[in-house]
Amino acid sequence: MSEIERIIKNIEAGKTTATLETxxxxxxxxxDDSNAILEVIEERALERAAGIDKEIEQGIIxxxxxxxxxxxxxxxxxxxxxTAASKILENxxxxxxxxxxxxxxxxxxxxxxKSNLDSFAHGGSTENSYxxxxxxxxxxxxxxxxxxxxxxxxxxxxxxxxxxxxxTGGSIRQPASFNGVVGFKPSYGLISRFGVIAMASSTDTVxxxxxxxxxxELLTEILxxxxxxxxxxxxxxxxPVESGKKYRVGIIKxxxxxGVDKKVxxxxxxxxxxxxxxxxxxxxxxxxxxxxxxxxxxxxxxxxISSNLARYxxxxxxxxxxxxxxxxxxxxxSRDEGFVDExxxxxxxxxxxxxxxxxxxxxxxxxxxxxxxxxDFNQAFNNVDFLIGPVAPTLAFKIGKNAHDPLQAYMEDxxxxxxxLAGLPAISVPAKVAGDELPVGVQIIAPYxxxxxxxxxxxxxxxxxxx
Amino acid sequence: MxxxxxxxxxxxxxxxxxxxxxxxxxxxxxxxxxxxxxxSEIDYAxxxxxxxxxxxxxxxxxxxxxxxxxxxxxxxxxxxxHYFYPDLPKGYQTSQMYNPIILxxxxxxxxxxxxxxxxxHLEEDAGKQTHYSGYTLVDLNRAGTPLIEIVSAPDIxxxxxxxxxxxxxxxxxxxxxxxxxxxxxxxxxxxxNISVSSDPDKLGTRVEIKNMNSFRAVEAAADYEISRxxxxxxxxxxxxxxTRGWDDxxxxxxxxxxxxxxxxxxxxxxxDIPPVILSDEQIAEFQSGFPKMPAEYRAEFAVLGVDKSAxxxxxxxxxxxxxxxxxxxxxxxxxxxxVANLIISTLGIADDSKKIKxxxxxxxxxxAEMLMQGEINSNAGDKIFSELISGRENSRQIAKDxxxxxxxxxxxxxxxxxxxLASEVAxxxxxxIKAGEQKAIGFLVGLVMKESKGKANPAVVRxxxxxxxxx
Numbered sequence: 001m002s003e004i005e006r007i008i009k010n011i012e013a014g015k016t017t018a019t020l021e022t023x024x025x026x027x028x029x030x031x032d033d034s035n036a037i038l039e040v041i042e043e044r045a046l047e048r049a050a051g052i053d054k055e056i057e058q059g060i061i062x063x064x065x066x067x068x069x070x071x072x073x074x075x076x077x078x079x080x081x082x083t084a085a086s087k088i089l090e091n092x093x094x095x096x097x098x099x100x101x102x103x104x105x106x107x108x109x110x111x112x113x114k115s116n117l118d119s120f121a122h123g124g125s126t127e128n129s130y131x132x133x134x135x136x137x138x139x140x141x142x143x144x145x146x147x148x149x150x151x152x153x154x155x156x157x158x159x160x161x162x163x164x165x166x167x168t169g170g171s172i173r174q175p176a177s178f179n180g181v182v183g184f185k186p187s188y189g190l191i192s193r194f195g196v197i198a199m200a201s202s203t204d205t206v207x208x209x210x211x212x213x214x215x216x217e218l219l220t221e222i223l224x225x226x227x228x229x230x231x232x233x234x235x236x237x238x239x240p241v242e243s244g245k246k247y248r249v250g251i252i253k254x255x256x257x258x259g260v261d262k263k264v265x266x267x268x269x270x271x272x273x274x275x276x277x278x279x280x281x282x283x284x285x286x287x288x289x290x291x292x293x294x295x296x297x298x299x300x301x302x303x304x305i306s307s308n309l310a311r312y313x314x315x316x317x318x319x320x321x322x323x324x325x326x327x328x329x330x331x332x333x334s335r336d337e338g339f340v341d342e343x344x345x346x347x348x349x350x351x352x353x354x355x356x357x358x359x360x361x362x363x364x365x366x367x368x369x370x371x372x373x374x375x376d377f378n379q380a381f382n383n384v385d386f387l388i389g390p391v392a393p394t395l396a397f398k399i400g401k402n403a404h405d406p407l408q409a410y411m412e413d414x415x416x417x418x419x420x421l422a423g424l425p426a427i428s429v430p431a432k433v434a435g436d437e438l439p440v441g442v443q444i445i446a447p448y449x450x451x452x453x454x455x456x457x458x459x460x461x462x463x464x465x466x467x
Numbered sequence: 468m469x470x471x472x473x474x475x476x477x478x479x480x481x482x483x484x485x486x487x488x489x490x491x492x493x494x495x496x497x498x499x500x501x502x503x504x505x506x507s508e509i510d511y512a513x514x515x516x517x518x519x520x521x522x523x524x525x526x527x528x529x530x531x532x533x534x535x536x537x538x539x540x541x542x543x544x545x546x547x548x549h550y551f552y553p554d555l556p557k558g559y560q561t562s563q564m565y566n567p568i569i570l571x572x573x574x575x576x577x578x579x580x581x582x583x584x585x586x587x588h589l590e591e592d593a594g595k596q597t598h599y600s601g602y603t604l605v606d607l608n609r610a611g612t613p614l615i616e617i618v619s620a621p622d623i624x625x626x627x628x629x630x631x632x633x634x635x636x637x638x639x640x641x642x643x644x645x646x647x648x649x650x651x652x653x654x655x656x657x658x659x660n661i662s663v664s665s666d667p668d669k670l671g672t673r674v675e676i677k678n679m680n681s682f683r684a685v686e687a688a689a690d691y692e693i694s695r696x697x698x699x700x701x702x703x704x705x706x707x708x709x710t711r712g713w714d715d716x717x718x719x720x721x722x723x724x725x726x727x728x729x730x731x732x733x734x735x736x737x738x739d740i741p742p743v744i745l746s747d748e749q750i751a752e753f754q755s756g757f758p759k760m761p762a763e764y765r766a767e768f769a770v771l772g773v774d775k776s777a778x779x780x781x782x783x784x785x786x787x788x789x790x791x792x793x794x795x796x797x798x799x800x801x802x803x804x805x806v807a808n809l810i811i812s813t814l815g816i817a818d819d820s821k822k823i824k825x826x827x828x829x830x831x832x833x834x835a836e837m838l839m840q841g842e843i844n845s846n847a848g849d850k851i852f853s854e855l856i857s858g859r860e861n862s863r864q865i866a867k868d869x870x871x872x873x874x875x876x877x878x879x880x881x882x883x884x885x886x887x888l889a890s891e892v893a894x895x896x897x898x899x900i901k902a903g904e905q906k907a908i909g910f911l912v913g914l915v916m917k918e919s920k921g922k923a924n925p926a927v928v929r930x931x932x933x934x935x936x937x938x
Contacts, residue, residue: 076515089514096508098515195515202738230517231741303735307547310558311512315605327603331551354549354733363735 002212003161004067004219011056011066018056018066018110022049025068025112028159034135036144036153037070037113044079045112052108063222065108070154071164072147073114074121074197075206077101084197085129086119088312088319088338098195099227100164100206107222112160115150119340120309121166121199123147124174124392124412125402128342133399137179138438142396145175151209152179156439162219163209168199169297170392170416172207173428173443177391180430180439182462183209184216187449188423189234191220192227200304203297203420213429213459220451234449241452247385249275250285255389255415255443264390264440267431271442272388274464285380285387289373293418296373298410299353299366300421305343306350312338345406374422377447386457387445390415391428395438415443425451427458432465471665471700473693475623477685478658479636480614481646482592483527488611489591490518490561490740497608498652510611512556517739520545524613525743527645528568528589529753531615534643534760535584537572539750545589545737550730553605554594562590562616564734568743569615574639575762576631577775583620590614609653615645621660621670626689633657633685638761642785656680659689662706663696671696672706676720679713688713692720764788768807770800777811786825787814793828794835802835809834809852826855834862841924847871873924877931880915880923884931887914900936908932 001009010016022045029037045068052065071077074084076094083089101111118128126134126149134144137156144153148165152175155163165172167185176183184207191206198204208219217240225237251272256265272282314320314334321333339347353362380387392412402409419426425448428441444461446454488495491509509516532539546564567588574582594610596603617636623629637655641648648654657679662671674696676688696706711720745753761782768778768791782788787810795803809831814823826834834855838848843866854865866872874880887893893914899907908929915928 074515082514084514092514094513094515193515194517197514198517198739200738229519231519231739304738306733307549307559307735310549310551311514311556313551313553313558315553316511316556317513327553351733354735356731356733359734 002214002218003210004064004215007067007161008061008063008065012061016066018049018052018108019046021066022046022068022110022112025160029070029113029154032154032157032159034137034140034144034153034157035132036115036134036150036157036159038073038083038085038116038131038150039080040113041077041080041111045110048105048110052110055108062108063218064104067109067161068112069104069109069160069162069164070113070115070151071098071101071111072117072151072166074117074166075101075114075164076195076197077111077114079111080114082114082197083130084120085117085131086338086340086343087130088334090130090319092318094195096195099192099229100223101195103222104164104219113154115148115154115163116144117150117171118147118342120197120305120343121147121168121171122305122342122346124170124409125397125399126150127399127403128340130340135399136396139396141398142438143178143399145178145392145396147171147175148183148209149175152176152181152183155179155181155209155211161211162215165207165209166196166199167205167207167420168203169301169413169420172209173416173426173441174392174412176209176428176430177441177443178396178439180433180441181209181211182213182216182430182458183207183428183441184220184455185419185426186220186224186238186451187425189232190238190425190449190451191223192230192233194227194229198308200301201308202304203301203423205420213427213455213462216427217455217459220455236449238451241456243453243456246279246281247457248281248283248383250283250380250384250387252290252387252389253284253286254288254290260390260393260415261395263395264393267433267440268388268390268442271431271461271465275461278460278464283384285384287376287380287387287418289369289376290418292369293373293421294410294414296366296369297413297417297421298349299362300370302346302350303354303363304350306347306354309339309343309347314338342406370421373418377418377422377424381447385446386454389443389445391441391443392416395440419445422448424448425454427454429458429462429465471663471697472667473624473661473663473696474621474670475629475689476621476660477619477623477629477632478660479617479633480592480656481531481617481636481640482654483524483613483615483645484647485521485523485527485613487521487523489521489524489589489613491611493611495612497612498647498649500608502604502606503608505608506610510556510607512558518561518737520740520743521613524589525568525745526753527613528587528615529745529750530643530757531587531617531640531645532569532572533754533757534639534645535569535572535574535587535617537584537587538570539745540566540568540570541746542566542742542744543568543589544742545740546734547737548732548734550732552593553603554596554607554610556594556607556610560591560593561737561740563588565736566742569617574619574632574635576628576635577765577779578628578631580628582622582628582632585618585620587615587617590616626686626693629659629689630682630686633682635761637682638782638785642758642760644758650680653680657685659685659692661689661692661696663693663700665700671700672708674706674708674720675710676713677710677723684713684715687718688720691718695720758785759792761788764792767792767795770795771804771807773804773807773811777807780811780814781807783814790825790828790831794831797828798832798835801839802832805835805838805848806831809848813849813852813856823856824858826852827860830855830860830862837862837866841873841875841926842866843871843873844921844925846921847873870922872922874919874922875924875927877927880919880927880931883915883918883923884928884935887911887918888932888935890914897936
């Protein structure tokens, strides 16, 4: 039985209440010593829980009645600040909520806190958070991964049964892998981005972090579907599928190269062997342009970041540098003080690749290679139903390892960015590891909008791995 | 030295009269609203906000295309134009750089000159800044208002034509019901690019004069700038590529920004807005029920036999042109001409700011009939017309109430004629007429008119005098 299912069953049986679930989740969040939670939402959460308990008394039980969760702190929420783990929004309070939060609340879920991330989701370790690093759920000397590190740790440590994250280039999948939970990045446009602080508009996605694939399916069904406030959301929504079909699965050749930690590769091989035993056809397949995905990503995404972060100018909200006299000083000093180094690095790269005279050579060329990558994926999916490979080239690394080597930090994204650039759905399913070993995930990638099929297969794979 | 030719291209920003802004549900009509009262989270660029494209703006752009004799792009896209300014909340303006919605077209000036339109694109307006006692105040009411920017080819060669082009654009946009066209509130703003060259095959260095919101300023700035540049060239110097502003008080252009300080806008496609893809059917639907354009009225009004500048007065507002056209349709060219002349003589000199009410077609036709049948004289016609435009109705009633009907009753006229003819002052004229000097009759008619206090119908008076004298 999944975590969410268990709570709903207990609510139905009268063994627990929304208030009880909310209070205990709040207590766990407060007791947590891994810096996963930036702010606990107490007052609003308990008020909502009381309201939901009244509903339950009247026999109204919704899909998520009384289920507590945390949202990455780049989702706009009521009853708390929304900081994007930045100084520039350190005291920012939103007058409205993200569509994703609204949809979960409409089904009775209760947001009890905001989880840590790399500032503005720039990073893969939470070390770029203005509020400090989140510690790995399994090993406190190691990073939680990121950027949705706080969300992954909150679920891995059982603070909440699920959390919301965002994934622009691996920010749900990689921390899920590092902490041993399920992290699903849906197709671009499946879930509304309204009310989510934008990183890169063309690859930003919203997704759940859970302990089971079944919970991810349930949440995706609630979160997906047309939203008048985000023009890129597709109208079809999401319906889970249940199929015992035997699939064709392709191990991505380029993902299994020497640069990838053997421990990581072994888990992929073991899972595919088990899948083959169950009658799925496993072959090796090449996605040749995948090797160019990282430079493409670190051209296109900073360009979009430099644009999306232009609104943080100290004029209307957020930090305004003290004693700034001229408008140039307001801009320059507010942004200098309010952004962390990694924010600035990406803004500078982005401004550079978009600048007159360089646009064609960098941004435009990167977009062309991106099209080739999409073609390559389409080609691969002519022969297989799903692609499979590692999530990240390493296990959770030691805190500070990449502190002075941003390029090495970018390399951690090498296996997660290709599906992001192509808009494809991808999931990190935890592999089976010995009790004293670090968690590791296996990445499964599906064709565009085959989210339901992907989750159906991921459920099978997760089951096979842990039966 | 060979002749120096000025070349002018104009970029015109037209605010669209949509109900809501280009990317949000905020009320778009902020003309008399208090500052920052028409601003939503999206217009304010709160974190996490996304644009939602207003379909009505796309519809109006399609209609603008038709007014500009241009094709609508089947595929257009939005791009981000980046710069930091306190009145630009997102830090970029959402515009169309690479794939504009309106393709090549042209505007035909009343003179017959054609000015090509290079393209026109949809974009959002920025807010407004006011400088006050050392502070800069920002009003975001206008931020996000839909605009189309119409970019002309460098086809204009005089300040007068620059103005004519601006005026014609204004007519096209208001006739097509795309913009309120309220210049005072900045509904249409003009950037004028000017260069001069002695080589007809080569353009000179371009100077841009930004952000003018009156036809007069467009013409005056172009005039000033052409002669300034000519003087520079005649002095053997080079024109500097720069952006200048028009100082209305000093009636001169002043430097604002040189090319070295030109901004790099770092354009990029806006991934938050899907491409606008329009089918032939959709475009046809958006352009259906298209109103008559100024050129069509000009052709129609040719039968009135009034001169071109007078026709321009009739076309100054679409509603006036519509009324004249309806009078023409429901009566005849002669009556319509009477009406046209009333409009031209009254509205041609009217103060723009004065609110006038447009008379009904039937009142105008009645008025024209009364004039033509001699029931009232032309002074009375002007008087009735001015009553009509100040809000009164029923021309005949006004004539009666104001005692303006001419005396055509022969009996009554005869009485006055008899009195006049018997008077001493008339004696010489009567003698002259009898001696064959027919023009003296005018003097007698004048005396009768004076005696009747202008109410007698002069034609009837003349008739009666002639009859009496021939007896």
